[in-house]
Amino acid sequence: MVAIAPEQGVSEAASLRVWHVTKEFASPDGGVTPGAHALDDVSLSIAAGELVSIVGPSGCGKSTLLRMLAGLTSPTSGELAIGAEPITEPSAERGLVFQDPNLFPWLTVRRNIEVGLVARGVLREKRAEVDEFMRLVGLEAFANSFPHHLSGGMAQRVSLARALINHPRVLLLDEPLGALDAFTRMRMQDEVLHLWRAHGTTMLFVTHDIDEAIYMSDRIVIMTQRPGKIEQIIPVELDRPRDRSSSDFLRLRGDILETLHFAGQPMAGNNRQSAAT
Amino acid sequence: MNSAIQEVATEASVITMARSAAGEAAFTAPPALKSRPQTLLAIPVAAAIGLAVHYFVPKSEPLYPTHFYPIFLSVMFGLGLAGALAQISFPRLRRWMRKMCPILGAVVLTAALWELATSCLELLPLPYFPGPEGVMAALASDRVLLFDSTWHSLVLLLSGYAVGTVIALITGVTIGWFPHARYWGMPLLKVVGPIPATAWIPLAMVISPSALWSAIGLVALAVWFPVTMLTASGISNTRTSYLDVARTLGAGQAYLIFRVAIPAALPNIFIGLFMGLGTSFLTLVVAETVGVKSGLGWYLSWAQGWAEYGKVYGALVIMAAFFSTIMTVLFKVRDHVLVWQKGVIKW
Numbered sequence: 001m002v003a004i005a006p007e008q009g010v011s012e013a014a015s016l017r018v019w020h021v022t023k024e025f026a027s028p029d030g031g032v033t034p035g036a037h038a039l040d041d042v043s044l045s046i047a048a049g050e051l052v053s054i055v056g057p058s059g060c061g062k063s064t065l066l067r068m069l070a071g072l073t074s075p076t077s078g079e080l081a082i083g084a085e086p087i088t089e090p091s092a093e094r095g096l097v098f099q100d101p102n103l104f105p106w107l108t109v110r111r112n113i114e115v116g117l118v119a120r121g122v123l124r125e126k127r128a129e130v131d132e133f134m135r136l137v138g139l140e141a142f143a144n145s146f147p148h149h150l151s152g153g154m155a156q157r158v159s160l161a162r163a164l165i166n167h168p169r170v171l172l173l174d175e176p177l178g179a180l181d182a183f184t185r186m187r188m189q190d191e192v193l194h195l196w197r198a199h200g201t202t203m204l205f206v207t208h209d210i211d212e213a214i215y216m217s218d219r220i221v222i223m224t225q226r227p228g229k230i231e232q233i234i235p236v237e238l239d240r241p242r243d244r245s246s247s248d249f250l251r252l253r254g255d256i257l258e259t260l261h262f263a264g265q266p267m268a269g270n271n272r273q274s275a276a277t
Numbered sequence: 278m279n280s281a282i283q284e285v286a287t288e289a290s291v292i293t294m295a296r297s298a299a300g301e302a303a304f305t306a307p308p309a310l311k312s313r314p315q316t317l318l319a320i321p322v323a324a325a326i327g328l329a330v331h332y333f334v335p336k337s338e339p340l341y342p343t344h345f346y347p348i349f350l351s352v353m354f355g356l357g358l359a360g361a362l363a364q365i366s367f368p369r370l371r372r373w374m375r376k377m378c379p380i381l382g383a384v385v386l387t388a389a390l391w392e393l394a395t396s397c398l399e400l401l402p403l404p405y406f407p408g409p410e411g412v413m414a415a416l417a418s419d420r421v422l423l424f425d426s427t428w429h430s431l432v433l434l435l436s437g438y439a440v441g442t443v444i445a446l447i448t449g450v451t452i453g454w455f456p457h458a459r460y461w462g463m464p465l466l467k468v469v470g471p472i473p474a475t476a477w478i479p480l481a482m483v484i485s486p487s488a489l490w491s492a493i494g495l496v497a498l499a500v501w502f503p504v505t506m507l508t509a510s511g512i513s514n515t516r517t518s519y520l521d522v523a524r525t526l527g528a529g530q531a532y533l534i535f536r537v538a539i540p541a542a543l544p545n546i547f548i549g550l551f552m553g554l555g556t557s558f559l560t561l562v563v564a565e566t567v568g569v570k571s572g573l574g575w576y577l578s579w580a581q582g583w584a585e586y587g588k589v590y591g592a593l594v595i596m597a598a599f600f601s602t603i604m605t606v607l608f609k610v611r612d613h614v615l616v617w618q619k620g621v622i623k624w
Contacts, residue, residue: 070525092527102522106540106617118536119528146617166526 013083014048014169014202016069021078023064023228038064039075040227046204048169051196053205053217055256061228062206066172069204070096082170092120095163099175101155103147109158110134110143116166126165133161136195153184157191164195170202178208185209189216193240210256214249215242222259232259317364317374319382320357324350327389334397345413346392353385407587415580415587416594423576423595430572430599433489434561437496441553445501446546449508453542454534459513466505474499474560478567492564499560500553507549511542544618547611554607558600573599 023039039061046052054062067073068080071090080087082094103112114130117123134140137157147155156176163171176192177185193216196203207213213220214236222231234256238248327350357378364371388409394400396408407415416423452462474495485491515538523537539546565574573596580588 067521070521072521072524090521090524092525094525096522096525098518098522100518102516102518104519104537104540106543106615115523115528115536116526119523119526119532146620148617148620162526 012048014200015083016044016046016170016202016204017079017081018042018044018065018069019079019081021065021068021075021080023061023068023073024076038228040229042078042228042230044221044230044233046202048202049200050219051193051203051205051217052219052221053207053213054221054223055207055210055213055260056223056228056231057225057260058208059228060223060225062223063174064228066096066174066204066206069170070094070172072096092116092166093169095166095168095171097156097159097163097171097173097176099178101147101152101159103150103155103158103162105147108144108146109139109150112147112158113161113165115162120166129165133165136164136198137161137191151184152180153188156180156188160192160195164199164201167199168201170204173203173205175206175208177212185212190241192216210253210260211244214238214252214256215244220256222256234259316378317361317371318357319378320385321354321361323382323385323389324354324357327385327392328354330389330393330397334393336396341410341414343410343414343417345417346388346408346410349409349413350385350388353381357381404584404586407590411587412590412594415585416591419588419591423573423591426571426573426576426592427595427599429569430561430565430574433492433565433569433572434496434557434603437493437561438500438554438557440493441497441500441557442504442550444497445504445549445553446508448501449505449546449549450512450534450539452505453509453512454538459509463509466502466509470502470506474502474556475563478564482568488568488570492561492569495564496557496560499556500550503552503556504546504549507545507552508542511545512538514545515541544615547615550607550611551604554604562596 021039021042025038042061042065054065056062064073068075069082069087071087071094074088087094103109104115107115110130113133114123117126117130131140134143137160139154139157139161142150142154147158150158156179160176173192177188180188189212192203195201205213205217217236220234220236222234223229224231234252236252238246238252243249328347331347331350360370360374364374392408392410395403395406396410448462448466451458452466453459477495477498478491481491481495482488485494519537519541520533523533528537561572562574562577565572566578569575573592577589577592577596580586580592
């Protein structure tokens with residue numbers, strides 16, 4: 001793999017801060033329905049170069065939090081900041097990778113990876129990097145293929161390369177491996193970890209998969225739903241590379257499951273879930 | 278003869294079925310068709326039937342001094358025979374012939390039936406239904422005028438289509454992208470758009486300085502409505518996630534419009550372009566008939582005025598070739614521009 005020198009290094013500019021953020025979604029009649037808080041008074045800070053994952057049931061607002069950090073949605077109240085700058089609009093400094101790779105079907109793999117460079121008008125200077133990133137994600141052979149010829153894992157790799165070519169200070173990942181089969185997913189976890197180490201990018205990673213969260217992250221943020229709140233933040237102090245079947249790993253897994261179980265208040269939680277669907 | 282028709286018909290249907298099956302499994306090679314001599318000899322056989330009808334069935338219609346029709350039949354006979362021989366050593370020619378022979382044979386056979394019904398048996402009244410020789414003679418004698426008319430139609434059609442498309446793309450993208458433009462533009466589009474372009478002819482003749490300009494304007498209007506409508510809907514239905522991705526990659530407004538929304542809307546835009554092409558043919562012929570004193574539409578009504586129906590059919594034949602060629606060109610352009618859709622959707 002090609003080592004690409006991290007541009008920023010691990011500096012404070014790549015830290016994230018979420019300060020008393022609340023998000024309410026307007027109901028169809030224009031008012032705010034009580035209890036429709038997607039997020040309620042969420043505060044979180046992430047150090048530069050850290051890999052933090054967010055786990056929680058659907059509807060706990062984790063995707064909303066990620067979209068706010070990306071600048072695609074603004075909070076009802078509270079503040080979000082990257083380094084010292086408040087987040088008000090999307091920027092190439094904050095890459096976002098979705099569960100669906102969302103590659104542009106009308107562009108070849110190579111042109112998809114180039115999107116960030118073209119959009120920022122720097123393709124001419126940075127053309128060489130396109131090849132580096134294609135090698136980095138192992139897709140040189142597919143440079144001129146259209147996205148529908150790719151498998152799910154390959155498409156997600158293109159989408160990672162597309163986000164990373166901008167050298168974002170922060171990479172936000174919204175269940176990026178959620179649609180992949182178990183084996184591809186485990187391989188991709190290692191690839192994401194490799195990219196994280198190679199670039200020193202701060203990563204915030206939303207997932208449904210507790211094993212994935214433990215395997216990858218420095219800290220795990222556990223969220224609960226309605227209103228979306230942070231229940232607990234658990235540091236993962238296991239040595240890397242982590243062994244998915246070690247006793248420490250399994251013990252931590254048990255702790256988190258327990259937290260989620262009690263956090264949801266089983267009966268009431270079930271009722272809410274069925275009401276939501 | 279009936280059995281020959283049936284033979285050709287079954288052959289054609291077998292081939293269509295085989296082709297559609299091949300189309301469904303795009304990656305498997307087309308199944309090898311049985312090589313049957315009837316298929317490869319369809320053209321010479323049909324041409325021979327045509328020649329027999331022409332020379333041996335007594336004519337009641339006065340004979341034309343020209344011999345274009347028998348020459349045509351002889352050429353088809355010769356080419357068909359030569360092809361049937363040549364295919365033995367050229368596999369590509371064989372494949373093409375297996376595909377095309379039944380159709381072309383049917384065309385020649387239709388000409389023979391037509392001559393039988395008109396010139397020989399007088400089943401259809403003259404002068405409205407001349408025989409094939411009459412049409413071919415008309416085509417040959419008026420070739421300069423026909424060529425000129427086709428050229429005028431082409432210029433008018435292309436300029437009207439180009440003007441209409443350019444304006445439609447601008448209005449469509451504006452209405453599809455900007456909410457304010459949508460608010461004001463959409464009602465106008467919905468109310469004014471469905472009026473057929475030809476209904477504007479009285480107004481167009483008053484407003485425009487010349488008949489040519491009014492015809493170009495009418496063709497442009499005919500294209501404008503469907504293209505605008507479909508462009509606007511394509512643009513406004515761009516997947517939000519594409520736009521979100523582009524914005525997090527540093528895209529500005531121009532990139533979002535020209536590099537995300539427009540490519541995403543292109544399949545829709547092409548549907549509009551095809552619909553617009555259909556309405557523009559119609560408008561072209563009407564506008565030429567009513568206003569402009571040139572072009573195929575004018576030639577058609579002029580020939581009708583002199584009751585020269587051979588020329589009417591000749592003009593129809595030219596129109597068929599002309600319009601279908603333009604349609605084919607647009608299909609080729611689409612195949613090129615939307616090459617990324619290959620394998621995503623079935624064409």
